[in-house]
Amino acid sequence: GAGVSQTPSNKVTEKGKYVELRCDPISGHTALYWYRQSLGQGPEFLIYFQGTGAADDSGLPNDRFFAVRPEGSVSTLKIQRTERGDSAVYLCASSRGSNTEAFFGQGTRLTVV
Amino acid sequence: GENVEQHPSTLSVQEGDSAVIKCTYSDSASNYFPWYKQELGKRPQLIIDIRSNVGEKKDQRIAVTLNKTAKHFSLHITETQPEDSAVYFCAASDQGGKLIFGQGTELSVKP
Numbered sequence: 001g002a003g004v005s006q007t008p009s010n011k012v013t014e015k016g017k018y019v020e021l022r023c024d025p026i027s028g029h030t031a032l033y034w035y036r037q038s039l040g041q042g043p044e045f046l047i048y049f050q051g052t053g054a055a056d057d058s059g060l061p062n063d064r065f066f067a068v069r070p071e072g073s074v075s076t077l078k079i080q081r082t083e084r085g086d087s088a089v090y091l092c093a094s095s096r097g098s099n100t101e102a103f104f105g106q107g108t109r110l111t112v113v
Numbered sequence: 114g115e116n117v118e119q120h121p122s123t124l125s126v127q128e129g130d131s132a133v134i135k136c137t138y139s140d141s142a143s144n145y146f147p148w149y150k151q152e153l154g155k156r157p158q159l160i161i162d163i164r165s166n167v168g169e170k171k172d173q174r175i176a177v178t179l180n181k182t183a184k185h186f187s188l189h190i191t192e193t194q195p196e197d198s199a200v201y202f203c204a205a206s207d208q209g210g211k212l213i214f215g216q217g218t219e220l221s222v223k224p
């Protein structure tokens with residue numbers, strides 16, 4: 001079947017604006033992860049869902065960041081009042097369960113100008 | 114929380130030589146340790162993983178070793194080829210399932 005799909009692939013937004021990034025996981029995968037990757041760095045953990053609930057949101061940097069997964073499938077990462085420091089590639093991954101192979105999407109490159 | 118340190122940050126080897134990348138983790142409850150390869154502009158892809166009930170795992174030219182007592186694990190690539198050039202990331206996951214990544218190693222294999 002299809003892999004993890006993220007939309008949009010690129011997003012340019014003005015400082016202060018609101019953005020939504022979408023992740024379509026592999027069908028049947030209960031675990032979903034959001035990461036942020038800056039150039040030359042490893043993926044930085046943001047939030048992890050098991051089903052519909054956030055099992056761990058300790059990586060969200062502040063209250064401008066929020067993520068939902070209302071039906072246990074598609075997830076949306078929401079960033080309010082964007083700042084230039086939010087510019088990065090946002091990666092989504094899904095897996096059948098915890099501690100199994102996580103498959104990554106191609107990422108959304110967010111640029112805040 | 115979990116913290117994963119990875120070394121070296123860059124590694125250059127001649128084609129045919131071996132490459133070794135090392136990681137340490139802080140949370141003794143971590144029990145799953147995957148390794149990902151990321152080529153420029155592409156998504157990370159799993160190349161091998163190991164669970165805490167196993168000390169070593171091998172898949173063709175790639176092997177991973179795990180020392181639970183010392184809380185470190187290593188990736189070994191033998192007979193390196195130019196197409197092995199990429200950034201490699203280690204990660205650790207505890208029972209809760211959260212995956213924490215190392216900072217990455219940029220491997221360059223010179224023909």
